[in-house]
Amino acid sequence: MNCEHKPTPPLWVQKLLQYRLPTGLSEEVQGDLDELFDLWVEEMGVPKARWRYIRQALGFLRPLPERKDYYMPTRGNMPPPLLTTYSSINQIGMLRNYIRFAWRNLAGNKVFSAINILGLALGIATCLTVALLVIHEESYDSYHSKRERIFRVEGRNVREGHTYPGNYTGLVHALRNDIPEIEVVVPMYKRGGVTIQEPISGKLFKEPVVFAGNELFRTFDYTWIAGNPKTGLSQPNTIVVTRSQAEKIFGTTQVLGKILQYDSKHNLMIVGIVEDYPVTTSFPFDMLISFASISEIMPDFDLNKWNGWGDDFQIFALLKESVDPQQVSRHFPGIITKYMGKEAVAEKQFLLAPLHELHYTSSFSGHTANPTFLKTLFWIGIFVLCIACINFINLTTTQAIKRAKEIGVRKAVGSNRLALIYQFLIETALIAGIAILFAIPIVYGLLPLINSILGVRLSITDLFSWQTGTIVSCLFVATVLLAGAYPAFYLSAMAPIWALRSNNKTITNRGFTLRQGLVIAQFTVSLVLISCTLLIRQQLSFFQNADLGFNKNAILTVGLPDNSPAKLQLLRTRLLQSAQIKNVSFSFNSASAESNWMQMMEYRLKDTVVRIKTQMKMVDANYIDTYGIQLLKGEVFREGDTLPKVIANEIFLHRMGIQRPQDAIGQVAFYGDGQESVPIIGVVKDFHVNSLHQNIDPTLMMVVPKHFYQGSIKLQSEQLSSQSIKETLAYIEKIWTATFPNQLFEYKFLDDTLSQAYQNEIRTEQMIEVSTFLAIVIACLGLFGLTLFTTQSRIKEIGIRKVLGATVSSIVVLLSRDFVKLVAIALCIATPIAWYMMSQWLQSFAFKITIVWWVFVVAGGGILIITLITVSFQAIKAALTNPVKSLRTE
Amino acid sequence: MNRDYLGEFEELILLTVAFMDGAAYGAAIHQDIRQRTGRSVQLSAVHIALYRLEEKKLVTSEIGGATAQRGGRRKRFFTITHEGRHILSEIRQVREQLWQLIPKMI
Numbered sequence A: 001m002n003c004e005h006k007p008t009p010p011l012w013v014q015k016l017l018q019y020r021l022p023t024g025l026s027e028e029v030q031g032d033l034d035e036l037f038d039l040w041v042e043e044m045g046v047p048k049a050r051w052r053y054i055r056q057a058l059g060f061l062r063p064l065p066e067r068k069d070y071y072m073p074t075r076g077n078m079p080p081p082l083l084t085t086y087s088s089i090n091q092i093g094m095l096r097n098y099i100r101f102a103w104r105n106l107a108g109n110k111v112f113s114a115i116n117i118l119g120l121a122l123g124i125a126t127c128l129t130v131a132l133l134v135i136h137e138e139s140y141d142s143y144h145s146k147r148e149r150i151f152r153v154e155g156r157n158v159r160e161g162h163t164y165p166g167n168y169t170g171l172v173h174a175l176r177n178d179i180p181e182i183e184v185v186v187p188m189y190k191r192g193g194v195t196i197q198e199p200i201s202g203k204l205f206k207e208p209v210v211f212a213g214n215e216l217f218r219t220f221d222y223t224w225i226a227g228n229p230k231t232g233l234s235q236p237n238t239i240v241v242t243r244s245q246a247e248k249i250f251g252t253t254q255v256l257g258k259i260l261q262y263d264s265k266h267n268l269m270i271v272g273i274v275e276d277y278p279v280t281t282s283f284p285f286d287m288l289i290s291f292a293s294i295s296e297i298m299p300d301f302d303l304n305k306w307n308g309w310g311d312d313f314q315i316f317a318l319l320k321e322s323v324d325p326q327q328v329s330r331h332f333p334g335i336i337t338k339y340m341g342k343e344a345v346a347e348k349q350f351l352l353a354p355l356h357e358l359h360y361t362s363s364f365s366g367h368t369a370n371p372t373f374l375k376t377l378f379w380i381g382i383f384v385l386c387i388a389c390i391n392f393i394n395l396t397t398t399q400a401i402k403r404a405k406e407i408g409v410r411k412a413v414g415s416n417r418l419a420l421i422y423q424f425l426i427e428t429a430l431i432a433g434i435a436i437l438f439a440i441p442i443v444y445g446l447l448p449l450i451n452s453i454l455g456v457r458l459s460i461t462d463l464f465s466w467q468t469g470t471i472v473s474c475l476f477v478a479t480v481l482l483a484g485a486y487p488a489f490y491l492s493a494m495a496p497i498w499a500l501r502s503n504n505k506t507i508t509n510r511g512f513t514l515r516q517g518l519v520i521a522q523f524t525v526s527l528v529l530i531s532c533t534l535l536i537r538q539q540l541s542f543f544q545n546a547d548l549g550f551n552k553n554a555i556l557t558v559g560l561p562d563n564s565p566a567k568l569q570l571l572r573t574r575l576l577q578s579a580q581i582k583n584v585s586f587s588f589n590s591a592s593a594e595s596n597w598m599q600m601m602e603y604r605l606k607d608t609v610v611r612i613k614t615q616m617k618m619v620d621a622n623y624i625d626t627y628g629i630q631l632l633k634g635e636v637f638r639e640g641d642t643l644p645k646v647i648a649n650e651i652f653l654h655r656m657g658i659q660r661p662q663d664a665i666g667q668v669a670f671y672g673d674g675q676e677s678v679p680i681i682g683v684v685k686d687f688h689v690n691s692l693h694q695n696i697d698p699t700l701m702m703v704v705p706k707h708f709y710q711g712s713i714k715l716q717s718e719q720l721s722s723q724s725i726k727e728t729l730a731y732i733e734k735i736w737t738a739t740f741p742n743q744l745f746e747y748k749f750l751d752d753t754l755s756q757a758y759q760n761e762i763r764t765e766q767m768i769e770v771s772t773f774l775a776i777v778i779a780c781l782g783l784f785g786l787t788l789f790t791t792q793s794r795i796k797e798i799g800i801r802k803v804l805g806a807t808v809s810s811i812v813v814l815l816s817r818d819f820v821k822l823v824a825i826a827l828c829i830a831t832p833i834a835w836y837m838m839s840q841w842l843q844s845f846a847f848k849i850t851i852v853w854w855v856f857v858v859a860g861g862g863i864l865i866i867t868l869i870t871v872s873f874q875a876i877k878a879a880l881t882n883p884v885k886s887l888r889t890e
Numbered sequence B: 001m002n003r004d005y006l007g008e009f010e011e012l013i014l015l016t017v018a019f020m021d022g023a024a025y026g027a028a029i030h031q032d033i034r035q036r037t038g039r040s041v042q043l044s045a046v047h048i049a050l051y052r053l054e055e056k057k058l059v060t061s062e063i064g065g066a067t068a069q070r071g072g073r074r075k076r077f078f079t080i081t082h083e084g085r086h087i088l089s090e091i092r093q094v095r096e097q098l099w100q101l102i103p104k105m106i
Helices: A011-020 A023-044 A046-061 A088-108 A110-138 A171-178 A215-219 A243-250 A291-297 A325-329 A332-340 A342-346 A355-360 A371-398 A400-413 A417-454 A466-492 A496-500 A510-545 A565-576 A623-627 A650-656 A722-739 A750-756 A759-793 A795-803 A808-842 A854-880 A883-888 B008-020 B026-037 B043-055 B082-101
Strands: A150-157 A162-164 A182-198 A203-211 A224-227 A238-242 A259-262 A266-274 A287-289 A313-319 A348-354 A555-559 A581-587 A597-605 A608-618 A631-634 A646-649 A668-671 A676-684 A699-702 A710-715 A747-749 B059-066 B074-080
Touching: A011 A023, A011 A046, A023 A046, A023 B026, A023 B043, A023 B074, A046 B043, A088 A110, A088 A417, A110 A371, A110 A417, A110 A466, A110 A759, A150 A355, A171 A182, A171 A313, A171 A332, A182 A215, A182 A243, A182 A291, A203 A243, A203 A291, A215 A313, A238 A243, A243 A266, A266 A291, A287 A291, A313 A325, A325 A348, A332 A342, A332 A348, A348 A355, A371 A400, A371 A417, A371 A466, A371 A510, A371 A759, A400 A417, A400 A466, A400 A496, A417 A466, A417 A759, A510 A759, A510 A808, A510 A854, A555 A722, A555 A750, A565 A581, A565 A710, A565 A722, A581 A623, A597 A650, A608 A650, A623 A710, A646 A650, A650 A676, A650 A699, A676 A699, A722 A747, A747 A750, A750 A759, A759 A795, A759 A808, A759 A854, A795 A808, A795 A854, A795 A883, A808 A854, B008 B026, B008 B043, B008 B074, B008 B082, B026 B043, B026 B074, B043 B059, B043 B074, B074 B082
Parallel strands: A203 A287, A238 A266, A608 A699, A646 A676
Antiparallel strands: A150 A162, A150 A313, A150 A348, A182 A203, A182 A259, A182 A313, A224 A266, A238 A287, A259 A266, A555 A710, A555 A747, A581 A710, A597 A608, A597 A668, A631 A676, A646 A699, A668 A676, B059 B074
């Protein structure tokens, strides 16, 4: 044999031909092709010959004419193969036949088809909605071309185990000078509710603004309409606005070089107009003021501060190409030692958070995605789809008897099992396809609801994207397999003799236990969802009604553009002239607020120093009274106090190691490098300075008028009519605008602001409520179908029972009893699952409800009632039928 | 005249089979047509035409012996039948009559 290296035609084509061609034909055809291939190789070289070989071979994929000797064994005495006898034309014919039968079945069984299609449509719609949501949340900040290299430098407090998005202002210089691996450092300082005036028209706008330098444009992607990205925001007193902001203020984007006034005093020149940011951004900034302007606008702002930070000052870093974040992190302990001292290393850490994680922790956009929430939604979507698929399985298998004749005939005529499975899967695919056609408008209808519940902006373009296409196809395949596989195997397994026998009305016990199991599974999912909804509601109402330690009702908060003591005194005096206003107080923030002032305080006990991370409340003399905070010992601040003094809460005392409030009076707390000190003059009962997710911080109240940014106005009565509220608001606005001319008046009710903190929980509750509703609707549809079937198949039995004297009620009980049993079993399974899940969920709150047993009883009772209503509808109808009707024909 | 209709391509193949005189098989016919007419023809078209001619009983076929040349695979040799020859000569007659009728212009 010669083994020289001869060029060969592609192997896969040979395989394909072998598979495709009838046995008799493949030999001569492949022989011809091989012979020609050798010729072509000489003629035009191997690559071209291969290419030609493929083209020629593919020609044989077309339908070939029948030859009488196709199946003649050519070598030895091989029996003719069975499965290869299908030719492609024949298969198309069968496919057409399957679709025709599927269609006839659909049209012939309108109720069952409607239940199946509606159930699957709802299930698929739920899944699709969840998928849209996940895609949306995942796409945040992905439009920045340097996103892989952008990180936020976050500060971690080791003792609390908490990471803050904000950081020290001094860190900016440290990062720039001490870490060579960082290419650009981008500090951003956000201020909300700044009054911006357009000097020519005099129009006022209250807008959030962000201070950032030219580094911003070197790190993040912005599309410029006008202005120079190379120099934009590098000079003080310059501003960049977005297209829609320019149109809002000026009505045009031709605004380069125009002036806007910050707080109606500082002129800012527009040096650039950028395109609007996409919806999926963590940086929704409409007005960017150059970072260098900070020292002009706020001379007090300390740009080299190392002993306190706010979440409104965040630092971003663009790492150099191919720099590992680990390399950068290695510098951080050195920076802490250098700028904060050796002892701070144990307490403070800096971390690099990648850009894509921002959306899941905390960002300037205020819209934070909660991964656990998304995961929960994902599973709920899957479960709802499963419930729909279970409906399909149950209804299809109960229909088996009706299909028995058809299956018997098909088998007798020569259909094999594979072909039958194929047929039933095609039927499922048809139903799933129709369900998807219905699901898409359902999702479209749901989008506004989802947007309003979750505060996202999903649009129709999200619905018709290629990702949605992929997901829909995946859902389609998943549904067909989940719902179709079992019925296909079950139906195709039927013995033809049994199927064709005339008297086969006896129900086999085979599918029955499985069917019960599936119904239990449905009930379990519904019950878990209901119990969770109830418990989350309880926790929410606990949030709303918990005793916060202060009175949040009837308090209005307004901003203070100018906090000079004279102005504030004037405002207060004028406001108090109204009979509706009980008290007015000025402070840094409310008694409970989202953004807080944290500071390290020291308490010296002989030679040991206790360091306490304290929440500082900068308040005036009326604060305690306005908020109704209870004083335990000591005294409150007096109007006109000049010496610094503080009022502490009980937690602060515990950290100091003092048990009795009276012992704390006169003790001294140190701060600011331990140089300054203040005496404690009073102790108040603990009040919730944070949302109920968190524990109460040690808190000190202190009078510092230069940090008053907010006025709190306590109204006289908590139950004001809307008319008198309107009048009071108008009065407050009049006084406020008179005190602060050229400023925009804005107010908020404190209880509204506080409930914002529980937005996430409210969203979870609403989403679970919607999906619980969907799950129950789908489960009820299935139950309805099942009862319809059982009553139909027992119609003779019911007739005989009635003839023999059974009452209507006894027959209803007979038909419903089975389902009640199933609900009871489901309740036993669902209760521990729901209990476990909810206790996990409640872990995230410092203040929470305890889970009580009756919630599960209520859930079970609810499901039972819904079940009975669904079942009895059919049962009563069956029980009322005249037995003569059902027994007349045999 | 109720004989089968013969397409142009089929006629070409039938003629090739005729002149090859028992040595005609798929690859050879394919190659010959390509060289003679310059047309690039699908091998599958050649095969299908051959099978169709066989169905019309204008050619017969038999499997030849194995050779080392094409991976040991055997060829199917086609031979023209009496009917085949008959149909070709009929076509030729018709053509020739028609040629006679054309005024001498070429």
